[in-house]
Amino acid sequence: MTSLTLVRHIRAAPEIVFDAVTTADGIAHWWGPDAGPVLLSESDPRVGGKYRLRFRKLDDTEHECSGEFLVVDPPRRVVLTWRWTVGGADPGESRVEITLRAIGDGTELTFSHSLLQDESAARSHEGGWIGALRKLQAHFSRR
Amino acid sequence: MLRAAQDCEHAGKLTTHSVWLILSLMENRYKNLDRTFAALGDPTRRAIVGSLARRASASVSELAAPFAIKLPAVMKHLGVLDEAGLITRSKTGRVVTVRLRPETMREAMAWLQSQERFWSKRLDKLTAYAERKELEAQSRK
Numbered sequence A: 001m002t003s004l005t006l007v008r009h010i011r012a013a014p015e016i017v018f019d020a021v022t023t024a025d026g027i028a029h030w031w032g033p034d035a036g037p038v039l040l041s042e043s044d045p046r047v048g049g050k051y052r053l054r055f056r057k058l059d060d061t062e063h064e065c066s067g068e069f070l071v072v073d074p075p076r077r078v079v080l081t082w083r084w085t086v087g088g089a090d091p092g093e094s095r096v097e098i099t100l101r102a103i104g105d106g107t108e109l110t111f112s113h114s115l116l117q118d119e120s121a122a123r124s125h126e127g128g129w130i131g132a133l134r135k136l137q138a139h140f141s142r143r
Numbered sequence B: 001m002l003r004a005a006q007d008c009e010h011a012g013k014l015t016t017h018s019v020w021l022i023l024s025l026m027e028n029r030y031k032n033l034d035r036t037f038a039a040l041g042d043p044t045r046r047a048i049v050g051s052l053a054r055r056a057s058a059s060v061s062e063l064a065a066p067f068a069i070k071l072p073a074v075m076k077h078l079g080v081l082d083e084a085g086l087i088t089r090s091k092t093g094r095v096v097t098v099r100l101r102p103e104t105m106r107e108a109m110a111w112l113q114s115q116e117r118f119w120s121k122r123l124d125k126l127t128a129y130a131e132r133k134e135l136e137a138q139s140r141k
Helices: A014-022 A024-030 A119-126 A129-141 B002-011 B016-039 B043-053 B060-064 B071-083 B102-140
Strands: A004-010 A038-043 A050-056 A062-073 A077-086 A094-103 A106-115 B087-092 B095-100
Touching: A004 B102, A014 A024, A014 A077, A014 A094, A014 A106, A014 B102, A024 A038, A024 A050, A024 B102, A050 A077, A062 A094, A106 B102, B016 B071, B016 B102, B043 B060, B043 B071, B043 B095, B060 B071, B060 B095, B071 B087
Parallel strands: none
Antiparallel strands: A004 A106, A038 A050, A050 A062, A062 A077, A077 A094, A094 A106, B087 B095
């Protein structure tokens, strides 16, 4: 069901990374797209709890994204819904999953983002269209 | 979509009409993407696209050959792929030739790549922030 997976090695303990991912203060530090100010950051990191982040970009436009925590398993795993509520270009709700694993000097973070626009979109992720697209990309770039 | 946005910038301000224009263009674009991804959600259709990617064009019966399904079912899949803009069909006499339409696939890839950039930038910031926090925690010890 995954549409995008990214992995990062972070030189920090899983507990610290987990707080950065789930607390209002943490979210405010990385979720914004540029150096513009964060106008509001709220987070209630427990199952069913909500978060909301509003920021102003350097181009003076305001944006807000929000969602709900679906899984909160410190310091290992957090799953949340995510959507633009103001000023975003991407319609529909998506699902963000972050898993943390302690490694030698810190944490391996695996981030995955999948779309849940409708049943067929969810099914198509299961079908693994991203793999198909990647394979085909090589083909088309030859043309 | 980009051009519409640029035109608006040249005009110096966003009018209600230009905002509406951008939004409707975006909505169309996402509808197209939904259709593309939904079409690629089926394993038979992906196999058809994969087989077309290996050659310039194929007839319907050539495409149907590897599958244990009847020709009408294959025609139905081709219909979905055509609707999604992934293939074109042209008829010469009794033979229907099927070809891929790479631009639709490119658009889908471009969208995926923009998502990847978006989240990559955020994770870089998260990494920097968490590492700073770790250093702070260690210096307190």
